[in-house]
Amino acid sequence: MKPIRVLIVDDSAVMRKIVERSVRQAGIELQEVLEAGNGVEGLAAIQQCSVDLILSDINMPAMDGLEFLQGLRCLENAKNTPVVMITTEGSESRVVEALSAGARGYIRKPFTPDQIKERVTPLLEGVR
Amino acid sequence: MNPALSEKSTTRFRPDATWHTLIHAAAHEVFQMMVGTEVQAGDFPPEPQLGEVSAMVGMAGALCAVFRIRCPQDVAANIATKMLGGQGDASQVCDAMGEICNMVAGNFKGKISGLSDQCMLSVPTVVVGADFNVYSSSQERVEVTLRYDGKPVWLTLEISS
Numbered sequence: 001m002k003p004i005r006v007l008i009v010d011d012s013a014v015m016r017k018i019v020e021r022s023v024r025q026a027g028i029e030l031q032e033v034l035e036a037g038n039g040v041e042g043l044a045a046i047q048q049c050s051v052d053l054i055l056s057d058i059n060m061p062a063m064d065g066l067e068f069l070q071g072l073r074c075l076e077n078a079k080n081t082p083v084v085m086i087t088t089e090g091s092e093s094r095v096v097e098a099l100s101a102g103a104r105g106y107i108r109k110p111f112t113p114d115q116i117k118e119r120v121t122p123l124l125e126g127v128r
Numbered sequence: 129m130n131p132a133l134s135e136k137s138t139t140r141f142r143p144d145a146t147w148h149t150l151i152h153a154a155a156h157e158v159f160q161m162m163v164g165t166e167v168q169a170g171d172f173p174p175e176p177q178l179g180e181v182s183a184m185v186g187m188a189g190a191l192c193a194v195f196r197i198r199c200p201q202d203v204a205a206n207i208a209t210k211m212l213g214g215q216g217d218a219s220q221v222c223d224a225m226g227e228i229c230n231m232v233a234g235n236f237k238g239k240i241s242g243l244s245d246q247c248m249l250s251v252p253t254v255v256v257g258a259d260f261n262v263y264s265s266s267q268e269r270v271e272v273t274l275r276y277d278g279k280p281v282w283l284t285l286e287i288s289s
Contacts (some may be wrong), residue, residue, distance in 0.1 A: 011251070014223045017212055018162065059251055088234030091244040108238070109231045110161035 001124055003031035004052035009042040009068060010086070011060040015109075019055055019086060025113035028120065039063030043071045050077045053124065058087040058094065069101040082123040086111065141191045141243050143270050143287060151272045151283055154235035158228060159276070163210045170275035172282075180204070180258075181221065183229035186250035191243060192288040194264065195233040197225065199281040201256075206277065226252030232283065264288070 006023065008016045016035050024030060034051060036042035038060040046054075054072070058065035065085055072078045082104040087094075090108040098106060105119040152169065159167045181204040187193040199207075201221075208224035209215075230252045238244045266286035274281040 012223050012227045014208065014211055014220050015227050017215075021213055059249065061251065088230050088249060090234060090238050091247075093245045108234075109227075110158045110235065112161055 001029070003029040004124060005032045005034070005049070006030055006053045006055065007034040007036065007042060007045055007051045009036045009039065009054065009056040009060070009065070011037050011057065013037075015057070019116075022111065022113045022116050023055070023120070026117035026120065028117070028124070039065065039068030039071065042068050043075070046072065046075055046078045046081075051081060053120065054078075054081055054083040055086050055120075056083060058085055058089050058098065066097060066101050069098065069103060073102055084119055084123070139190050139242070139246065140289065141240065141247075143268055143285070147240075147270045147285070148272055150239045151232070151236050151270060151285060152274070154239060155232045155272065155274060155281075155283055158231045158235055159274075162228070162231065163207055165207075165210060165276060167274040167276050167281065170273040170280050172273050172275070172280040180256075181225055182255045182262075183222075183225040184253045184255070185226075185229050185233045187233065187237065188248050188250070190246035191237070194266070194286045194288075195229065195236070196284045196286070197229045197232065197281060198284070199225075199276070200279060203276055203279045203281060222254040222256065226254045229254075236285075 008019050010016045020033050034045045036045050040063045056065045084105040085098045085103045086107045088109045095106050104123055107119055156167055159165050180200045182198045184194055184196045204221045204225050208221045211224050237247050264286050266288050268287045270285040272283040
């Protein structure tokens with residue numbers, strides 16, 4: 001697999017760094033990492049640069065992860081980009097809501113690099 | 129809107145003897161997986177009213193409560209540094225503590241059957257300093273004291289209804 005471009009959306013800068021580190025520890029090579037603090041910033045970032053994978057929190061100010069997912073589906077360069085939600089909101093209804101809105105996977109915090117590998121790697125097959 | 133908030137919940141969750149253990153287990157998993165540190169049950173004196181670092185998350189729905197994690201400043205700084213793989217700095221302490229509180233609260237509610245779907249978490253709030261008091265309408269509380277690298281971390285769930 002070639003190195004990928006990833007967008008990490010989370011209102012916590014600390015969590016964005018942890019997610020990036022965990023992705024690297026999962027053995028996924030990163031060519032470029034874009035960061036956003038909420039859905040609004042995430043959509044703006046995507047309009048500037050296409051990515052191969054999006055990892056997003058759900059609970060965020062300004063625009064939450066579910067609204068962000070809906071916005072992504074309106075963008076030509078992102079409507080098929082795999083999105084995996086990484087969040088503490090692990091309730092079944094939230095999982096269903098996220099998957100219905102187009103998320104391809106769901107990871108509950110706290111998480112391990114192995115869980116990232118398990119959920120994300122299959123989505124990257126054939127990417128780039 | 130999430131069903132927890134759009135529908136009136138018929139079930140109210142009340143604390144029982146297992147909640148202390150569940151909070152401890154939730155915290156243990158979060159510290160182990162995200163901080164890389166094993167925490168043990170602590171035998172420190174009751175939570176002092178000294179200002180240090182307090183992170184709080186609101187819980188609404190079938191359980192109305194505030195979940196709080198409080199610890200000395202040096203412990204919070206150590207947690208932030210470890211979370212960031214040794215690269216953290218003081219500016220990230222509040223962010224790190226808010227995330228820890230959020231994850232422990234979320235992990236805890238996920239351990240109670242039926243609660244996760246009926247209870248939402250707020251974004252975390254972090255208070256640093258000594259000159260403040262906390263007033264709460266809580267009717268019950270569950271307190272857990274942990275030992276983190278030999279120092280105290282206090283966890284409190286204050287239940288309003």
